[in-house]
Amino acid sequence: MTQKDPKLLIQPGPQLRQQMTTPVVMRDVWYALTPATLAGIWFFGLGALLVLLTCIAGAVLTEWYFAPEEKRGYYIGDGSAILTGWLLGLTLPPALPLWMAFIGGVVAVGIGKTIWGGMGANIFNPALVGRAFLLATFPIAMTTWTAPGDFFTLSSSLFALPLMQSTVDTVTQASPLGLMKFEQIDTPFVDLLFGNTSGSLGETSGLLLILGGIYLWWRRDLDWRIPVGILGTAIIFSSILFLVDADKYPGPIFTTFAGGMLLGAIFMATDPVTSPLTKKGTWIFAVGIGILVVLIRVFGGFPEGIMYAILLMNAATPLIDSYTQPRVFGRELDSK
Amino acid sequence: MNLFRRLNNSFDHGVFPHHHKEQTEQLAIQRLPFGKRFVMPLGQHVGAPAKPIVQAGDAVRRGQMIAEPGGFVSVALHSPVTGRVTGVGSERYADGTFQEAIVIEADQYDTQQMEVHPIDWEALSIEEFISEVQRAGIVGLGGAAFPCHVKYAIPDGNRIRSLLINGAECEPYLTNDHRQMMEQTEELLYGAEIVRQKLGAEEIVIGVEKNKPGAIRALQDAIKPGQPVRVMPLEVKYPQGAEKMLIKSVFDVEVPAGKLPRDVEVAVNNVGTIIAIAEYFQTGKPLIERVVTVSGPGVSYPANLIVPLGTPIREVLEFAGGLTSETRQVVLGGPMMGDSIADLDAPMLKGSSGVLALTEKETGRPQEYSCIRCGRCVEACPYFLNPARFARLAKSRMYEAMAESYNVMDCVECGCCTYSCPSGIPIVQHIRTAKDHLRSMKGKVQ
Numbered sequence: 001m002t003q004k005d006p007k008l009l010i011q012p013g014p015q016l017r018q019q020m021t022t023p024v025v026m027r028d029v030w031y032a033l034t035p036a037t038l039a040g041i042w043f044f045g046l047g048a049l050l051v052l053l054t055c056i057a058g059a060v061l062t063e064w065y066f067a068p069e070e071k072r073g074y075y076i077g078d079g080s081a082i083l084t085g086w087l088l089g090l091t092l093p094p095a096l097p098l099w100m101a102f103i104g105g106v107v108a109v110g111i112g113k114t115i116w117g118g119m120g121a122n123i124f125n126p127a128l129v130g131r132a133f134l135l136a137t138f139p140i141a142m143t144t145w146t147a148p149g150d151f152f153t154l155s156s157s158l159f160a161l162p163l164m165q166s167t168v169d170t171v172t173q174a175s176p177l178g179l180m181k182f183e184q185i186d187t188p189f190v191d192l193l194f195g196n197t198s199g200s201l202g203e204t205s206g207l208l209l210i211l212g213g214i215y216l217w218w219r220r221d222l223d224w225r226i227p228v229g230i231l232g233t234a235i236i237f238s239s240i241l242f243l244v245d246a247d248k249y250p251g252p253i254f255t256t257f258a259g260g261m262l263l264g265a266i267f268m269a270t271d272p273v274t275s276p277l278t279k280k281g282t283w284i285f286a287v288g289i290g291i292l293v294v295l296i297r298v299f300g301g302f303p304e305g306i307m308y309a310i311l312l313m314n315a316a317t318p319l320i321d322s323y324t325q326p327r328v329f330g331r332e333l334d335s336k
Numbered sequence: 337m338n339l340f341r342r343l344n345n346s347f348d349h350g351v352f353p354h355h356h357k358e359q360t361e362q363l364a365i366q367r368l369p370f371g372k373r374f375v376m377p378l379g380q381h382v383g384a385p386a387k388p389i390v391q392a393g394d395a396v397r398r399g400q401m402i403a404e405p406g407g408f409v410s411v412a413l414h415s416p417v418t419g420r421v422t423g424v425g426s427e428r429y430a431d432g433t434f435q436e437a438i439v440i441e442a443d444q445y446d447t448q449q450m451e452v453h454p455i456d457w458e459a460l461s462i463e464e465f466i467s468e469v470q471r472a473g474i475v476g477l478g479g480a481a482f483p484c485h486v487k488y489a490i491p492d493g494n495r496i497r498s499l500l501i502n503g504a505e506c507e508p509y510l511t512n513d514h515r516q517m518m519e520q521t522e523e524l525l526y527g528a529e530i531v532r533q534k535l536g537a538e539e540i541v542i543g544v545e546k547n548k549p550g551a552i553r554a555l556q557d558a559i560k561p562g563q564p565v566r567v568m569p570l571e572v573k574y575p576q577g578a579e580k581m582l583i584k585s586v587f588d589v590e591v592p593a594g595k596l597p598r599d600v601e602v603a604v605n606n607v608g609t610i611i612a613i614a615e616y617f618q619t620g621k622p623l624i625e626r627v628v629t630v631s632g633p634g635v636s637y638p639a640n641l642i643v644p645l646g647t648p649i650r651e652v653l654e655f656a657g658g659l660t661s662e663t664r665q666v667v668l669g670g671p672m673m674g675d676s677i678a679d680l681d682a683p684m685l686k687g688s689s690g691v692l693a694l695t696e697k698e699t700g701r702p703q704e705y706s707c708i709r710c711g712r713c714v715e716a717c718p719y720f721l722n723p724a725r726f727a728r729l730a731k732s733r734m735y736e737a738m739a740e741s742y743n744v745m746d747c748v749e750c751g752c753c754t755y756s757c758p759s760g761i762p763i764v765q766h767i768r769t770a771k772d773h774l775r776s777m778k779g780k781v782q
Contacts, residue, residue, distance in 0.1 A: 005680055009665045010432070011701070012765045014672040014751030015694060016353050016508065020758045021702040025710070078705055120706035223711070272710040277724055279715075328743050329719040330580065330593040 020220075026079030028221045032212035033086060033267065039208050040201040043148040044094035047158050048201040052089035054098045055130075058105020059085030066114045080119055084108050087127035087267060090202025091260060091307070092134070095146045095155040100138050104130040124314045125274045128307050135307075145175045145198040175199045176258040177303035180250050192257035199259065206257040213266035222270050225279065229286025230265040230293070231256055237294045249298060261293065264306035274314040281317075281324035288313045346571035347584040349718045351752045353508050353574055353672070355547055359631050359638040360511040365519055367642045368655055370442055374646030375427045375683040376402065376413050377437040381481045383409030388438055394421045399450050399624055402438050405470055411483045412473045416624040416644035417442040430649065430668050430685070432678030440646070453620030457530050462488070465534045472616040473623040473686075477608035478502060478513075478577065479669050481687030484609055488535060490598055496535040497601035500586060501528055501610055503544040503551060504570055504577035507670025510690045512627040513607040515640045517544065517551035520611050521558040525565065527614030532564070535603055540565040542607075543586050547572045574672060575750040579604050581718050593746050608689075623686060630656040634663030634693025643684050650680040652691050662695040671698070672751045702760035713753035713763060719746055723753035723763045730766035735773045744770055 041049045063081035064072055075081070085105045092101060108130025116122040135142045146155065175198050176187035191197040193207050203209075216222035234255050241249035255261065260268075269275060269289055276285050289309045296305025379385035386403035396402060396415040403413035419442040427437035442448075460468060469485040476482045490496060501524070505513040517524060528540045544552050546569045555567045570576050570585050580591045582604060589600045597604050605613075608627060615621050624645055631638040636657025643652055649668070653659055659666070667674040668688050684691075713723035722742055729738045738744040744767060753763040 006659055006661060006663045008663075008677065008680075009699060010676040010678055011665070011699070012762060012768075013667075013674060013676075014755050014764070015665065015667050015674065015676070015692075015699055016671045016755060017701060017760070018351070018353070018756055018758075022705040022708055022759045025708070025758055074703070080708075118706060120708050272708050275709075277709055277711045277714050277722065325722060325742075326720040328593065328721060328746055329584075330590045330595070330746070331743065 233290025
């Protein structure tokens with residue numbers, strides 16, 4: 001080394017790091033959501049895309065507004081606000097007035113995340129907080145489902161002005177869950193699988209949601225225990241009910257593919273921030289959601305239950321975590 | 337899961353960094369030529385610093401004792417070369433500080449040959465044996481530099497059933513143990529037999545990660561029928577070579593928290609340590625040199641080298657072709673538990689198992705993001721601690737809660753949590769801060 005030494009970096013160990021970073025995790029979820037999102041836009045038309053973009057805009061602007069000025073790039077850069085807006089958008093009716101979608105995005109990030117202390121500190125899934133707010137505030141608009149229709153037709157309800165009565169001009173159709181709950185009409189499985197049915201804009205295509213989940217599992221971004229636990233529990237529980245009275249209760253396949261079950265189980269409940277850290281806790285969390293979904297759908301007042309099921313178990317997460325700490329290596333050996 | 341781990345000879349949790357051993361695993365051990373100036377820090381082992389017994393101007397022979405143990409948990413130091421002591425004073429240390437050290441200038445005309453004085457170990461009592469090992473300056477060569485003889489002082493009522501030899505070498509890049517197992521197989525088995533007999537152990541188990549098939553084969557070929565030695569291939573996983581993890585992998589026994597391997601009737605020694613013991617009793621050569629892996633993408637000619645202790649790190653790197661311009665960091669030891677070097681003129685120590693030159697690609701760190709509670713650290717921690725919780729509590733300076741509710745003092749700082757964190761949170765560093773704080777508080781109360 002006749003020349004000068006290179007500048008040497010001094011930093012605490014370990015010197016090696018695995019390559020996965022939080023923004024990469026967020027981007028992986030974007031990629032996983034893309035197929036189901038495109039399917040939603042395909043079935044429900046450009047209006048769905050507008051709803052989605054409005055939600056994302058609401059979420060990102062809120063994040064930007066509340067972030068410390070010098071850290072705005074960093075707050076937006078982790079990609080979580082976009083994801084929150086995106087997930088919220090997927091849970092909304094495709095012809096929801098855009099101003100409501102925007103408020104949903106604002107509430108999701110503002111009340112769902114920022115007031116708790118930002119990224120990683122929130123207890124409830126931000127996207128679902130946004131949705132719960134919208135459902136409580138605009139119950140009619142939030143349960144007006146449009147049937148899949150012409151791609152380029154934009155429903156006038158999209159552009160309704162705030163606080164004005166809007167007229168519904170598109171073909172409305174009850175969602176499969178509503179049909180089942182209130183009229184005991186079953187929806188064909190093929191429609192549920194590919195998404196050619198009414199519902200929230202991103203929840204209808206079961207197949208593509210599962211594909212996204214497999215991608216995330218393959219990328220190790222997703223704890224497989226959560227979707228497996230939720231779906232497994234829901235399937236077992238609904239099978240029991242179905243066997244008790246097949247006319248009154250929906251079967252396990254319907255339970256899995258109708259409504260937001262797959263979207264919730266794969267993309268919402270698996271939000272690491274609001275799910276338990278421990279393996280055992282994760283199972284409790286997932287089984288809890290599975291039971292609550294079926295209970296709410298079958299015995300509750302709402303046709304859909306996944307949102308409240310996840311939010312309720314989110315609330316229980318800190319408690320679950322503190323009761324499921326694994327045994328530390330070399331401690332409490334006697335009780336083994 | 338547990339059954340799977342048992343079949344696989346491993347412990348639970350841990351991480352799987354790429355091992356990067358291909359650069360040096362096929363390279364035979366070479367001797368680094370003697371340099372001119374050697375620096376022997378007095379406190380390079382765990383415990384009390386050694387006490388110098390030479391003065392500036394004294395002529396010393398290679399292998400001559402230059403400092404005696406400063407207590408029971410301490411070892412002697414020996415001159416790595418024949419030459420002259422030029423001073424005892426403050427010298428540069430790898431971490432950037434200055435430490436008391438003995439400086440020796442090598443005699444350029446000396447051949448550096450040593451006379452052979454075998455020691456009749458069979459005639460020694462256990463106390464004499466322990467004292468010999470201490471006088472030989474032997475410490476754990478895996479990196480911790482813990483005085484080896486302390487492990488052999490078994491209190492009454494305890495006994496050692498198995499001598500476990502740590503050939504896991506789970507740190508990426510390092511191949512010094514691997515090469516020693518292949519090239520010094522006889523010495524290893526001889527040294528192991530000495531320690532086994534002195535401790536009265538029944539068996540010797542050599543744990544080796546499966547990515548060293550050459551070493552496993554060499555050992556199996558060298559073991560004679562009837563010898564109480566077996567080789568156990570282990571899953572390739574970090575930190576397989578951590579003492580308590582290794583015991584779990586090999587014997588399926590957990591060493592209770594706060595206890596030592598001897599409490600489960602096991603003594604653990606590193607491969608290099610056992611070979612150093614063998615060499616001492618065979619030839620009388622104390623610990624004056626060690627095998628070091630020089631590797632990483634920042635050196636041109638990676639190598640496994642016998643390095644005389646006290647050699648400047650710079651000379652080791654120059655022998656390997658010098659640092660490339662991409663080098664951003666030089667690490668002493670392995671990349672998981674080793675330390676960044678602040679000063680290339682600092683000396684090689686007894687615990688320096690490797691010198692690694694890393695580039696941006698290896699050392700680049702993600703920007704630190706908020707914890708997203710993804711649980712990767714929880715699934716990585718081999719002690720089943722909750723690193724995510726630690727990071728969060730440490731940021732709020734709730735150090736007492738970390739100890740009382742979450743057993744932070746059990747952490748061995750293996751670094752699996754920091755390694756696995758996608759948000760780039762320096763979790764181990766938070767834990768170290770907490771442990772230091774708790775130790776200093778404890779001192780004040782007492």
